Amino acid sequence: xxxxxxxxxxxxxxxxxxxxxxxxxxxxxxxxxxxxxxxxxxxxxxxxxxxxxxxxxxxxxxxxxxxxxxxxxxxxxxxxxxxxxxxxxxxxxxxxxxxxxxxxxxxxxxxxxxxxxxxxxxxxxxxxxxxxxxxxxxxxxxxxxxxxxxxxxxxxxxxxxx
Ligand SMILES: Cc1cc2nc3c(=O)[nH]c(=O)nc-3n(C[C@H](O)[C@H](O)[C@H](O)COP(=O)(O)O)c2cc1C
Numbered sequence: 001x002x003x004x005x006x007x008x009x010x011x012x013x014x015x016x017x018x019x020x021x022x023x024x025x026x027x028x029x030x031x032x033x034x035x036x037x038x039x040x041x042x043x044x045x046x047x048x049x050x051x052x053x054x055x056x057x058x059x060x061x062x063x064x065x066x067x068x069x070x071x072x073x074x075x076x077x078x079x080x081x082x083x084x085x086x087x088x089x090x091x092x093x094x095x096x097x098x099x100x101x102x103x104x105x106x107x108x109x110x111x112x113x114x115x116x117x118x119x120x121x122x123x124x125x126x127x128x129x130x131x132x133x134x135x136x137x138x139x140x141x142x143x144x145x146x147x148x149x150x151x152x153x154x155x156x157x158x159x160x161x162x
Contacts, residue, residue, distance in 0.1 A: 002076050002077065003032075003074050003076060003077075004075060004078070004079060004161060005031065005032050005033070005069070005075040005077070005078045005079070006032070006033045006079045006081065007036055007078055007079070007081070007096060008033065008034075008036065008079075008080070008081035009036040009037075009081070009082040009083065009092055009093050009096075010035075010081075010083065011041070011042060011049070011083065011090075013043075013046075014044055014046045031079070034069055036065060036082070036090075036095075036096045037065060037066040038066070038092045039063065039064040039065060039066055040063065040064070053086060053091075056091040057088070057091060062091060062094055062095040062098065064095070065092060065096065068096070068099055069100075072100045072102075072105070075105065076105055077105065077106045077107075077108065077161065078106070078107050078108070079108045079110065079156075079161070080093070080097075080108065080109050080125070081109075081111075081112075082110075082111060082112075083113065083142060084112065084117070084118070084139075087119040087120055088119050088121050089111075089121045089124060089125075094124075097125065097128045098128060101131070102129035102131060102132035103130075103131025103132065105131075105132050105133070106132065106134075106135060107125055107129060107132050107133070107135065108135045108137070109121060109122055109125055109137035109138070110152070110155075111137055111140070112139075112140045112142035113139055113140070113142060114141065115141075117139040118137045118139050121137065122134060122136070122137050135159055138155040140152070
């Protein structure tokens with residue numbers, strides 16, 4: 001049976017843009033969720049976090065995660081939700097993607113942002129997961145995330161998940 005995993009990265013704490021996307025809910029479709037969480041999280045202070053994330057991007061860092069799913073074999077679709085950090089995904093999302101073989105799986109990227117849209121994240125996911133089908137992503141304005149349910153539903157629906 002087709003099964004969906006929602007994997008997401010989100011940072012609480014101080015947020016200059018008041019972005020509020022925490023995770024997506026897939027209506028009535030049963031889905032497991034996995035939080036991509038760094039062992040050493042970025043600073044709760046926004047400007048410090050910005051610097052730390054930029055350093056990680058420049059260093060092509062792969063921050064260690066608190067945990068990993070044992071396997072993603074049972075999932076055929078992965079909804080991957082993350083904020084735009086410096087034009088792409090947080091490096092921790094790369095850590096997650098590089099840990100598994102996504103061959104034959106479908107990835108639906110959802111990127112919250114404050115103006116940069118998906119950035120290069122779709123391209124970066126395709127490069128990191130060469131065997132996966134990467135669908136056209138959904139950019140969401142983070143500070144308006146609470147009002148984005150209808151576009152999230154439309155996008156999930158268009159991809160056969162609702
Ligand atoms: C380290 C960092 C870098 C960011 N870089 C960008 C960026 O390049 N472009 C953009 O539009 N928004 C950028 N943002 C804003 C976030 O993408 C936006 O606030 C997002 O909704 C945060 O999601 P979260 O609250 O779920 O963590 C950045 C935020 C942080 C903390």
